[in-house]
Amino acid sequence: MQISDRFEVKKHGGFYKFFNKLMKNAYILIAPAMITCLALTIFPMCFAVYLGFHKWDPISGRKKLVWFDNFRYLFQSEDFIKVIGNTLLFMFFIVFVGLLIKLLIGIFLNKRTPLHNFTQTVIFTPHIVASVSVAIIFMGMMAPKSGLFNTVLSTFGLPTSNWYLGADSAMASVIMVSIWQSTGYGVLLIIAGLRGIPDYIYEAARLDRSKPINTFFKITIPLLSPTLLYLLITTVCSAFTSFDVIKMMTDGGPDNATNLIAYYVYQQGMMFNQYGRAMAAAVILLIFTATLSAINFFALDRKVYYQ
Amino acid sequence: MLINLSNIKKVYPGSKDPVIEGLNLAIKEGSFTVLLGPSGCGKTTLLRMIAGLESVTGGSISLEGENITNMEPGDRNLAMVFQNYAIYPHMTVKGNIEFGLKNYQMTKQQREERIKLVMELTGLTGFENRMPNQLSGGQRQRVALARAISKSPKAFLMDEPLSNLDAKLRNQMRSELIQLYNKMGTTFIYVTHDQTEALTMATDIVVMKDGKIMQYDTPENVYSNPANVFVAQFIGDPGMDVFQTTDDQFIGFKPRALTTEPVAEGVSFDANLLTTEYLGYDYQMTFEVPGKGTLVMRNKKKMTSGEAYRLSVPLEDLYYFDRDQNRCEPFPITGLKEVFHADK
Numbered sequence: 001m002q003i004s005d006r007f008e009v010k011k012h013g014g015f016y017k018f019f020n021k022l023m024k025n026a027y028i029l030i031a032p033a034m035i036t037c038l039a040l041t042i043f044p045m046c047f048a049v050y051l052g053f054h055k056w057d058p059i060s061g062r063k064k065l066v067w068f069d070n071f072r073y074l075f076q077s078e079d080f081i082k083v084i085g086n087t088l089l090f091m092f093f094i095v096f097v098g099l100l101i102k103l104l105i106g107i108f109l110n111k112r113t114p115l116h117n118f119t120q121t122v123i124f125t126p127h128i129v130a131s132v133s134v135a136i137i138f139m140g141m142m143a144p145k146s147g148l149f150n151t152v153l154s155t156f157g158l159p160t161s162n163w164y165l166g167a168d169s170a171m172a173s174v175i176m177v178s179i180w181q182s183t184g185y186g187v188l189l190i191i192a193g194l195r196g197i198p199d200y201i202y203e204a205a206r207l208d209r210s211k212p213i214n215t216f217f218k219i220t221i222p223l224l225s226p227t228l229l230y231l232l233i234t235t236v237c238s239a240f241t242s243f244d245v246i247k248m249m250t251d252g253g254p255d256n257a258t259n260l261i262a263y264y265v266y267q268q269g270m271m272f273n274q275y276g277r278a279m280a281a282a283v284i285l286l287i288f289t290a291t292l293s294a295i296n297f298f299a300l301d302r303k304v305y306y307q
Numbered sequence: 308m309l310i311n312l313s314n315i316k317k318v319y320p321g322s323k324d325p326v327i328e329g330l331n332l333a334i335k336e337g338s339f340t341v342l343l344g345p346s347g348c349g350k351t352t353l354l355r356m357i358a359g360l361e362s363v364t365g366g367s368i369s370l371e372g373e374n375i376t377n378m379e380p381g382d383r384n385l386a387m388v389f390q391n392y393a394i395y396p397h398m399t400v401k402g403n404i405e406f407g408l409k410n411y412q413m414t415k416q417q418r419e420e421r422i423k424l425v426m427e428l429t430g431l432t433g434f435e436n437r438m439p440n441q442l443s444g445g446q447r448q449r450v451a452l453a454r455a456i457s458k459s460p461k462a463f464l465m466d467e468p469l470s471n472l473d474a475k476l477r478n479q480m481r482s483e484l485i486q487l488y489n490k491m492g493t494t495f496i497y498v499t500h501d502q503t504e505a506l507t508m509a510t511d512i513v514v515m516k517d518g519k520i521m522q523y524d525t526p527e528n529v530y531s532n533p534a535n536v537f538v539a540q541f542i543g544d545p546g547m548d549v550f551q552t553t554d555d556q557f558i559g560f561k562p563r564a565l566t567t568e569p570v571a572e573g574v575s576f577d578a579n580l581l582t583t584e585y586l587g588y589d590y591q592m593t594f595e596v597p598g599k600g601t602l603v604m605r606n607k608k609k610m611t612s613g614e615a616y617r618l619s620v621p622l623e624d625l626y627y628f629d630r631d632q633n634r635c636e637p638f639p640i641t642g643l644k645e646v647f648h649a650d651k
Contacts, residue, residue: 203360204393208407208454209381218406222397 045286051279058275070280080281082256083264087288090175090260091239098179098186099231105183106190107220120191124184131181135248138177139164164249170257177245182238186231193227194220225304233296240289261285309336309371309462309494310357316365317352317518325364326352327518334462334511339488339495341505344515345541351466353515354498358387358464370461381410386455387464391471392447394439400426400450401435404457411458421457428487429453445476452487462494469504481507502542506530514538536632536647545591547626548602550574553642556635557628562591564624565604572622576643578602579615594618600646 052071055064074080105123109116126134141148142163150160164173197220205215221228243262246252252259252267259267261281269278315330327349334340342350355361357368359380367376375383394403401422408418426432429449439447448468455463468484469477485508488495499505505512506526514521514529514537521541522534533539533547539559540546547559558574569575578594581601592604594616604618629635 198391198393200389200391200393201395203380204387204389204395204454205406206360206380207358207385207387208458209379209410210406211410214410219395225397 048279048282048286051276052283053280054276056275057273059273066276070276071284073277074280074284079256079259080264083259083261084284086171086256086258087240087260089171090178090242091236093175094178094182094239094242095232095235097175098182098235099228101179102183102186102190102231103228106187106194109187110191110194120188124188126181126183127185129181131244132248134177134181135245138173138180139249142173164258165254167254167257170250170254174245174249174258177249178239178242181245182235186235189227189231190224193224197223225300229296229300229304232300233293236292236296237289240285240292261288308333309338310334310496311369312353312357312366313369314366315353315356315363315368317349317356317361318364325518330366330518330520332513332520332523334494334496337492337494339497339508339510340513341509341511342496342498342513342515343502343505343541344500344521346500348515349518350498350500350513350515354387354464354466354496357496358385359383360387384458384461385464386458386460386462387466388448388451388455388468390467392451394447394450394454396439399436399438400431400442400453403439403450404454407454407458425453425457428456428490444472445480448472448480452484456487456491460493462496465495465497467499467501468497470499470501484508502544506542514541516541532634533626534634536628539626539628545603545605548604549628549647550599551644551647552640553644555630555644556638557632557647558640558643559626559628560620560624562603562605564620565602565606565618566620567606567610567616567618569617570619570621573620574625574640574643575617575619577615578618580610580612583610583612585609596643596646599643602646 053065053067055066055069056062109120109123142150144150144160144162144165147163149163153160161169164170201219201223202215205219210218240260241262242260243266246258246260246263247266250258252263262285265278265281265285267278268274268281310333312330312332312334315327315332316325317327318325330353332353342353344350352361356363359375359378363376367374369375370383370385395406398406404422404425405418408421413421422435423432426435429452431446431449431453434442434446439450442450448471451468469480472480481504484495488508497504497508506529509526511523512526512529513523516537522529522538524532524534529538530542533542536547536549536557536559540549543561545562547561548565549557549559551557576596576599578596581593581595584591584593589605589607590609592606592610593601594604595601610616625637627635627637
C-alpha cells in the first residue's frame, strides 16, 4: 500500500503532495544522501554543462560566454569525429565480445569442484589489481622485440605484431587488455546468476525433452537476463569512460588510433588548457552514456525476467 | 505390470553406503501407487530413478517390458510433478505447457488443442497468459499438473506435490488429484511421507524404510494387517503401541483398542496418565507404564491426568510379531518387558 492511499494525500495534489507533515520526516532522513549526491554528482554535472558554453582560462580566471562555439569546434574537428568512432568501436568490442567471453567462461567454470572454485578465485584477481599495473604488465608482454607475446608467436613461426605501438594493432591491443581486466568480475556475476537457477528447473526441462542447446537459450539465458542486463549497462558506461589503460599504454596514439572520448576530455583540458572544449566533450560523453543506458534499461527491461 | 524394478541399487557418488540395495518392485498398470516412508528412506531417490533424473548404480528398470534403465528422462514417456512445482518462472502458464509440447514436435494446432484440453481439466482456463508469480500456490500446482497431463504420459510421477500447500488447500487438491486419477485412469506413482495422503489416495502403498520395502499392499491391508512392527508403528495416527514380551517377541495394539473397562480375555496392566490432549473428535492420552515406558491411548472420554488406571486390550485386538519383528501366528504371552516405541 502506498502512503498516498492511506492518507488520501492525492486530494490535495500539487505542492502539498510533496511537502506535508508526513513527508517532512522522509526528507530529513534522506537529506544526507541527497546532499552528498547534489554536491558530488549533480553540481559537477551542471558545472560541466555550464563550462561547456564558456571559454575558460583557470589560470587567469577569465571566463567568456561563447554559446555553442565549443560544440561547433568539436563537430568540425576531424580528430573528435575519429575519437567518437574509436569510442563506439571500443565499446562494441568490450560490450559484445567481452560479454560473450564472460558468459562462456562463466558457464564453463560453473561446476563445484575444488579446481573450478580455485579458477574462479584466480580469474577474479585482475579486477582488484590497479589498471595501471595491468597496463604496465601488458606493455611488458606486448613489447615488440623482447615481449612474451612476440617471443611465443615467433617460436611457432607465426607473424609477430607491434601490438600497442602499431597504428593497426593499437586499438585491438587496448581492447584486449580492457576485456582481460574486466572478465573476472563479469564471470563471477554470471556464475552467481547461474547458481541462482534451481536444478529442478533443468530437471523439468529434461523431462520436457529439451535438448541442451534449447535449454540454454530458452531457460538459462532468460533466467540469467537480470545479470546480463546489469553487466550490459555497467559495461557500456565503463567502456565510454575508459581512461587509465589508454593513458598508460598509448596516450591515445598512434595518430589518435586509440583516442577515446574520456581521454580526449583529459587531453583538451589538462594538456591543451581548453577547458571549455573539454567540458563540451564531456557533455557529449554524458549524453551518450545516459542515452545508451536509458535505451538498454527501457528496451531490455521488459524482456528481462525478475524473480 | 507397467513398471518393473529389479534388483535396484543406488549409491550416491562420494558415499560408500548404498541408499537402496536389491530392491524389487512391480508397479501395476492403472494403479495409484504411493511410495510412503520417513524422510531418508529412499522413496524420492527411487522415484527419480524411475524418472531418469538419477542414475541407477545396479539393476534395471523396465517400462511396458522395455528396458529404460539408461534412457534419457524425456524419452521415457513419463511426466513428473515436483515438490516445488518447477514451473518455468519466465514463461506464462501457456508457455510452460507449450515448452514441452514443442519439443514433442507437435504442430501449432495440435498444441493449441492440447493446451485448451488440459487447461479445462485442471481448471486453469482464463489463466493462459498469467506469469507464475501472479499465481497462488494452488494455481502453480495446477500448472505443474497441466504440464504433466499435456504430454499424455504412460505414468505420472509425483514427488510430494502437496507438501508446499497449506492444510486446507492440501485437502482440496488431494480430492482433485483423486478425481483426476479417476478421470484419466493413468498410472500414478506418488511419493509422500504423509500417511493420510497415502491412505486416502492410493490403490497400492509401498511402505519403505532404509531403502527397503517393508510392505507392498492395499491401504486397507497396510492399515489393518501390518506386515511388521515398523509398518504397525508407522501407519495409523498414532501408530501401534508395541510391547516386548519376556521371550523377546512383540505384541501390538491400536491406541483406540485400549480400554479402561475390564476384558474377559486379553492383556491388562497398570499405567499412570501423564498428559491428555484434546483433538476434537477424541482425546489422546499418554500413559507411563511403570518400569516399562510410555504408550498412547485414543478415547472419546476425557481422563484426568496424574491418576493411575488399569488398562486392558481385548485378545482379538492384539497383533503378534516374532523376534525379527515380522507378523506371526498368535503365541502365549509371557509377561510384558517394555513398551517398544516407534520413535526409539
